[in-house]
Amino acid sequence: MTHPFAADADEQSVYAGLVDVDGDASQWAFGTGFDDPLAGVDTAVPADVDRGDLAAYCLMLGDDALVLAQRLAEWCSRAPELEEDVALANVSLDLLGQARLLLARAAAADPGAVPPLPPDSPVPAEDALAYFRDAGGFRNVALAEIPNGDFAQSTLRLLLFSVWRLALLERLRGSADPVLAAVAGKGVAEVAYHRDYAARWAVTLAQGTAESRRRILEGVGAVWPHAAELFAVHPVERRMAECGVAAAPDALLADCEPVLEEVLAAADLPRPATAGPAQARGRAGSHTPALSGLLAEMQSLAREHPGGTW
Amino acid sequence: MSAGAEGAAARTRHRDERHRTGGSGRAERAAADRRRAWEAVESVADPELPMLTLADLGVLGEVEADGDGGAVVSVTPTYSGCPAMGAIRADLDRALRAAGFTRVELRTVLHPPWSTDRITERGRRLLAEHGVSPPGPAPERDGPVPLSLVPRRRALHCPRCGSDSAELTSEFGSTACKALYRCTACAEPFEHMKEI
Structure with a gap:
């Protein structure tokens, strides 16, 4: 089979065939446009499910993914090796895709959850949620928003996050909300790769040089205090678990502990406490100061050009 | 397919349609349009793996046509964050319009998730x-995914x-x-x- 762009033997430039056949070359500057990731998906909310709660729950999981995607993207061009640069960008992209689906699900479940914009605004609902909420409106856990620190700290954060998120998504495949179940079904295969990646690096760094081990031990101290919040239960999560939509956060601890134990044992690391007294602070909109800085960078362009289309 | 073979196929399909629906010109047109719509979309190349068509990649689902200029094509995205999805949808839309369809709907199908087995x-x-x-072969999807601390074989x-x-x-x-x-x-x- 010939390359479709090489079909014309007189083709002079390998780039010529890339230009849109309709002559709209602007797509190369502004992208091809982002349409609704749930276009054509039946987004009806099951009869016995509260729309507001469902939207709030989807925001929680969507914000976790969105905020960590942004943190991971900060590694782009700064990772220790080119391969890790590419890997972290890929993980970020997977999470961004999950965030888009979840924010779109939140907007479809309860349009009232979307920040109001002028009627002529071209901003789709998922973008309004991503770019036009302030820190207090975000529902992510603190683990997603804490600064990257060094590569060891970022590795441990990704390990904890992906072990927990994989356990969550595995359970959500059976959610009473078919859209959430389908989003989780896609995410499982993706996050399984993220978890393996982080776990292998954690072991490699812990068993590497004295310096890499020192950094991993420091990273444990910076990251693990945020573990307990993952298993704290917000009232929305409790209610959504009761009607079969959500996975109860406290039930996930039993799924996560054996996996974390396996990694820590292979890394020959002492086992820090994962459970402990904690409040679902991030779920209630209470965040560390780090989130404001992250959002300022992520949202500035969209807020400066609220009529912009991309 | 030659014009003659196409006509024979359409007649066979028409007999089937008549059997099911009692027969109508529109049903016949719909069946022919459905085949045309499939032919239009099956050869569209994947933007990131242009040696593959979207049919090869296994992202195309049901193709429907109403016999009145409307076509509906179901698409299963690969990864949640695949940046090619927008381009794929735009390419499908363009291919269907070039084939004469005036109303085009592209439906996202999230479940069952896409797998490389497709x-x-x-x-x-x-x-x-x-x-x-x-x-x-894609890994089994039932039960908890096992952790893999060494590169999978x-x-x-x-x-x-x-x-x-x-x-x-x-x-x-x-x-x-x-x-x-x-x-x-x-x-x-x-x-x-x-x-x-």
């Missing part, structure tokens, strides 16, 4: 011919020299769907489409 045999052959090692061959001896450079390549390998026989790097 890539056709032809698609796998084309991947290998273009230097990308095709995916092995894959039965793969260097697409350049055919050697089955290669080492993993990274599980994440130039796109989310590919891992990076290096052949230990010819020393060339190559990409492997990873199993999901």
